[in-house]
Amino acid sequence: MRLNWVVAVGQYTLAMLNRYPYSNGHLLVTPKRHAANLFDLTAEEHLEGMQQLANLTKVLSKVISAEGFNVGLNLGRVAGAGVPGHLHWHLVPRWQGDHNFMPTLAAAQVIPQSLDALWEALTDGQE
Template identity: 50%
Template sequence: MEHVLGKTPKTQGCIFDPPGTATHDKHSLLLYRDQWTVVLLNRFPYANGHLLVAPIRHLADLPELSLQEQGKLMHMVTQCCTILRATFAPDGLNVGLNLGQTAGAGIADHLHFHIVPRWDGDHNFMTVCAEIRTIPQHIDNTFDTLLPHFLKMQV
């Protein structure tokens, strides 16, 4: 509602570079950060549990990633899929990334994967006709539900 009412402050800088060095931060929707990757809850989700996974380095395209970064990024995407399946029991997952503004990237200069849990029949007439999304859980509750799984990944 804060966004709808225009009360959400504009984000300064890149959302994939939350301030500080903490591995998690509810205010930034940061579920996990290490030296290679960052995992955020999407502030404007398509479905409950919609995650964003990005490399730490600000890169716009896949060929810019080192082989080590590619491996770490895909490993984190895989771990996120496992966590979402264990937590929300979706019937499927959409995993993808949009490279470039024309391809639909809202943040084109920092590549990131979207991981969207999906359930049978989860798109109703509101989404199709009015481009309105209904999310069954407040984002703060979703964060609290997912965080313990990400805390277990920390060394």
């Protein structure tokens, strides 16, 4: 599923590379079904979303040596949701010495590692 940069697929959710990452390895975890709010999700979607996040922190720690993570969820346009009708969690890897999360968000820039190379590493890292 390289065309859409999908790195993990569950029964209810999927995870993909962010096309405009805040840091190397920035992933999005989203339900397969459109849902705008947390209260729109089923218990199964909630659980699998959290399981995807937990598994991907392990994969990112192994594949790109991430030392920590920020997990974010913007609900609604006023909260910064870029796709307000479809909620998604941001999983942002962090390293000692990088700056805190707010400047990362405010100065979001594409990072130098190619999405293609990162997709290869992450999909291989789950085997």
